[in-house]
Amino acid sequence: MTRPVAVVSFAQSKNVRREDHRNEVEVLLPVVGEVLGNVGLTKDDMGFVCSGSSDYLVGAPFSFVMALDAVGVWPPMRESHVEMDGAWALYEAWTLLCEGEIDTALVYSFGRSSPGELLRVLALQLDPYYMAPLWPDPVALAALQARALIDEGRASEADFAEVAARSRRAAMDNPYAQVTGDRSPEELLADDYVVAPLRRHALPPITDGAAAIVLAAGDRASALIERPAWITGIDHRIEPHALGARDLTKSPSTRRAAVGARLLADEASSSVDVEVAELHAPFAHQELILRDALRLSDKVSVNPSGGALAANAMMVAGLVRIGEAAARVMDGRASSALGHATSGPCLQQNLVCALSAQRPADEGVGR
Amino acid sequence: MSSVEANAAEPVTTIVTPIRVDYQFTAGLAQSRFLKGISEGRFLGQRCPRCKKVYVPPRGSCPTDGVATTDEVVLANKGTVTTYCVVNVPFVGQSIEIPYICAQVLLDGADIAFMGLVQELPADQVRMGLRVEAVWVEPSELAPNLSSVKYFRPTGEPDAEYESFSQYL
Numbered sequence: 001m002t003r004p005v006a007v008v009s010f011a012q013s014k015n016v017r018r019e020d021h022r023n024e025v026e027v028l029l030p031v032v033g034e035v036l037g038n039v040g041l042t043k044d045d046m047g048f049v050c051s052g053s054s055d056y057l058v059g060a061p062f063s064f065v066m067a068l069d070a071v072g073v074w075p076p077m078r079e080s081h082v083e084m085d086g087a088w089a090l091y092e093a094w095t096l097l098c099e100g101e102i103d104t105a106l107v108y109s110f111g112r113s114s115p116g117e118l119l120r121v122l123a124l125q126l127d128p129y130y131m132a133p134l135w136p137d138p139v140a141l142a143a144l145q146a147r148a149l150i151d152e153g154r155a156s157e158a159d160f161a162e163v164a165a166r167s168r169r170a171a172m173d174n175p176y177a178q179v180t181g182d183r184s185p186e187e188l189l190a191d192d193y194v195v196a197p198l199r200r201h202a203l204p205p206i207t208d209g210a211a212a213i214v215l216a217a218g219d220r221a222s223a224l225i226e227r228p229a230w231i232t233g234i235d236h237r238i239e240p241h242a243l244g245a246r247d248l249t250k251s252p253s254t255r256r257a258a259v260g261a262r263l264l265a266d267e268a269s270s271s272v273d274v275e276v277a278e279l280h281a282p283f284a285h286q287e288l289i290l291r292d293a294l295r296l297s298d299k300v301s302v303n304p305s306g307g308a309l310a311a312n313a314m315m316v317a318g319l320v321r322i323g324e325a326a327a328r329v330m331d332g333r334a335s336s337a338l339g340h341a342t343s344g345p346c347l348q349q350n351l352v353c354a355l356s357a358q359r360p361a362d363e364g365v366g367r
Numbered sequence: 368m369s370s371v372e373a374n375a376a377e378p379v380t381t382i383v384t385p386i387r388v389d390y391q392f393t394a395g396l397a398q399s400r401f402l403k404g405i406s407e408g409r410f411l412g413q414r415c416p417r418c419k420k421v422y423v424p425p426r427g428s429c430p431t432d433g434v435a436t437t438d439e440v441v442l443a444n445k446g447t448v449t450t451y452c453v454v455n456v457p458f459v460g461q462s463i464e465i466p467y468i469c470a471q472v473l474l475d476g477a478d479i480a481f482m483g484l485v486q487e488l489p490a491d492q493v494r495m496g497l498r499v500e501a502v503w504v505e506p507s508e509l510a511p512n513l514s515s516v517k518y519f520r521p522t523g524e525p526d527a528e529y530e531s532f533s534q535y536l
Contacts, residue, residue, distance in 0.1 A: 023395030026427045029435055043433050059390035069426055072433025116390045124386065133384040 002098040004360045006221040006228030007330070009214040010323035011035035015178040015311030018114040019208040024053075024063060028070040028110045028210045035212035036106070039224045043071050046214075047102025049079045050093045052086035052109035053315045056121050067110060078102075085109065086211060086319030087236075087280075087341030087351050093215055094234055103220040108212035111314040118206050118314070125344060127241055138282075138345055139203060143195040145248040145346045146285040150197055152249050154292075157197050160284040161185035164201035164309055167284075171306025178311040179205045201309075202284035209313030211320045218362065229326035229337070229355045235260025236351035238344075248346050251293035257352040258294055263338060271295040274354070276328050276337040278321035282308045286347055290340065294352075304328070318342065322353050329355050397427035400439065402511035408503050410442040412477050420478035443475035445500035446519075447527040449535050450480075453490045466490040472499055472519055473535050480535055487520035496526035 011034040013027055036042055043049070049071055053064050060066070064081045073079065082088045086109025093105035113121075119137035126132040149155045165185045171177035183201075191199040221228040237253035237260070239246050258264045263272045272294040279302060281287035287302065296302065305324040308317045318341025325337035335357045343349040394402060397413055401424040404411035413425030413436035420429065421440050429436050451470035468490050471480035483501070485493055499519035509515050 019393065021393070021396050021399065023393050023398070023427070026395050026397070029428050029433075032433065056388075059388065059392075066426075069428045069430040070433060072429060072431050074431040112393070114391075115393060116388055120388050124388070128384065129382060132386070 003100060003218050003362050004221070004230055005094055005097045005215055005217045006230045006359075007213055007322070007326035007355065008216045008221050008224045008228050009035045009038040010212070010327050010330075011038065012176050012211040012316075012320055012323065013209045014176050015207045015209040015313055017178065017206060017208070019112055024058060024067055024110050024112060024210075025070045027112065027208065028067055028108060028212075031210045031212050032070050032106070032108055035108070035214055039214055041104070041214065041224075043077070043106065046104050046106045047078065048093055048096050048105040049073070049077055050081065050089040050105065050107050052082045052084050052089035052107075052319065053111060054083055056116070056124060057111055057113055057118075057314055058115050070108075071106065085315050085317070085341050085343050086213075087322055087339070087353070088318075088343070090213060090215070090319060090322060090353070091234055091236060091351060094231060097215055097217045100217075103217050105215045106212065107215060107319065108210065109316045109319045110210035111316045112208040113206050113314050114208050122345075131243075139195050139198065141243065141345045142283040142286070143198045144243075145289075146197050146202070146283065149249045149285050149288065154249065155285060155288050157199070158185060158189065159288060160198070160202045161188040163281075163284040163287045164188055167303055167307050167309040168201075170304050171310035174305050174310060176311065177306045178207055180306065180310060198283065198285075204282040204308050204312035205310075207311050207313040207317075209311060209316050211313075211316050211323055213319065213323055213326070222359070225330065227330050227332060227357055228359070229329035229357070230359050231353060232356045232358075232360050233260065233262030233354040234352070236349065238349045241348070243346060246346070246348075249289065251289050251347050251350060254290055254293040254340065254347070254350040254352065257350050261338070261352040261354045263294075263352065263354050271297055272300075272338065273297075274300060274336045274338045275334040276301045276304060276325055277340070278303055278305060278307065278325040278337070279340045280308050280318045280321045280342045282312050282317070282342070284309060286342075289347060294338075301334075318351065322355075325353070326355050329357050332357075395427055397425040397436065401425055404441075405513065405515050406509050406511040408506065408509055408515070410444070410474055410477075410481075410501075412440045412442050412474075414438040414440050421476060422479050423474060423477045423481055440476060442477050445498065445522055446472045446474035446477070446481070447532050448485065448493065448495060448497040448499055449473050449532045450495060451485065451493050453493065468493045470499075470519065473532050478535070483516060484518040485520070486518040494526065496529060496532065498522045498524040498527060
């Protein structure tokens with residue numbers, strides 16, 4: 001960690017099943033306008049722009065280059081892109097801010113899953129020789145993971161329904177959410193299986209959406225808003241690509257990332273201590289795995305936004321977790337929070353971002 | 368030699384794993400307006416409220432300023448050739464007899480050139496500044512795609528001054 005960097009603004013589109021008429025640029029444009037407008041800045045004030053998206057979703061090459069029309073890159077800007085969730089774009093922007101050459105960065109991501117066949121598209125992220133040709137879809141793979149969790153005696157289908165019921169209820173207060181509702185776990189358990197042991201409520205919705213965050217460093221952040229959400233640590237870790245090489249019931253990469261994000265002193269530490277945790281758990285049982293990995297206590301408010309079960313725009317929902325966590329620090333509802341993002345099948349990659357209202361010490365520029 | 372060793376001597380160099388994913392493209396609000404205009408036999412652009420430039424086809428935002436282009440502008444049916452190339456190379460699927468002219472046409476009122484064919488002119492007579500007009504398919508054949516514009520042809524007007532389009536090259 002070097003100099004302090006904070007989230008100073010967050011915006012997102014309304015999450016919907018299908019953007020019928022707007023293309024990626026048109027979905028993104030008002031979001032970028034809002035995230036900059038919130039803090040009275042323009043794109044010309046940004047030292048760096050970084051985005052996260054995937055061409056596979058829309059089936060268009062270099063769609064991230066087209067998306068730059070939503071920012072306006074003249075005069076030419078310093079820009080980068082990750083073919084990942086925007087949370088990883090935020091990580092890249094954070095490293096650049098830590099280096100000290102720039103004071104502000106715009107991070108955004110967009111994901112319209114509706115143009116393609118999402119389950120087939122996601123199968124393409126698997127090993128291309130032995131797995132992808134079999135087209136195992138992400139729901140089937142998640143179901144294997146959920147089954148393993150049940151077989152270990154660590155969770156039941158009722159626990160999955162509990163997570164879904166709480167998420168949907170929380171999402172009723174989230175105007176951007178796609179799936180909301182006040183149904184009890186018992187009612188949800190009457191849903192049909194999609195792939196056993198996962199019933200409809202344990203699956204994320206298919207979502208079109210976009211989100212953006214402005215990061216600022218040091219005094220610039222303090223000058224922009226009263227209560228920046230300071231990043232006190234951020235780290236991401238990846239597990240083997242081969243699903244058979246992993247214990248799918250655990251998330252060691254999340255735990256290690258929490259250590260890297262300074263939420264835990266070491267991997268043996270007892271628990272993560274934050275007021276709010278926004279966990280990117282696309283499937284209900286994955287929240288349980290992540291809670292275990294972070295050893296979150298019952299006092300932690302988990303996914304007050306409704307989480308990924310309420311809206312799961314690909315390449316966006318992870319950045320939204322950081323944004324939702326930061327929003328609660330910025331508006332005073334929490335003094336500490338964590339945002340978590342995942343990518344790949346069955347929680348393969350995990351990023352943990354620790355946020356605090358307390359400005360961390362300036363450790364100088366450079367590692 | 369065991370069968371395992373025999374197999375090892377012949378490495379697998381290729382595997383075939385067919386992949387097919389279908390997509391439904393969304394043109395977007397701005398391009399949909401443009402394509403609808405094409406199906407009505409006219410060019411619709413959009414103006415940036417900040418820099419006032421008119422884009423055609425519009426993409427909904429100004430790529431320079433990053434703001435929505437909401438003002439719709441009906442552009443003229445004619446314009447100026449800013450630059451061109453004469454295609455002399457045959458290729459598979461070619462539908463026009465060579466040599467033919469492919470040109471960037473700056474429609475009157477637009478701030479970005481538009482790609483089109485130039486016909487009814489010998490290829491060696493095309494030039495920068497040539498004034499051209501769009502020739503459309505029969506009204507009954509108009510459709511929301513660029514095949515509705517058959518080509519551009521000379522209007523007979525005097526050539527445009529170089530300075531009038533030098534900023535659009």
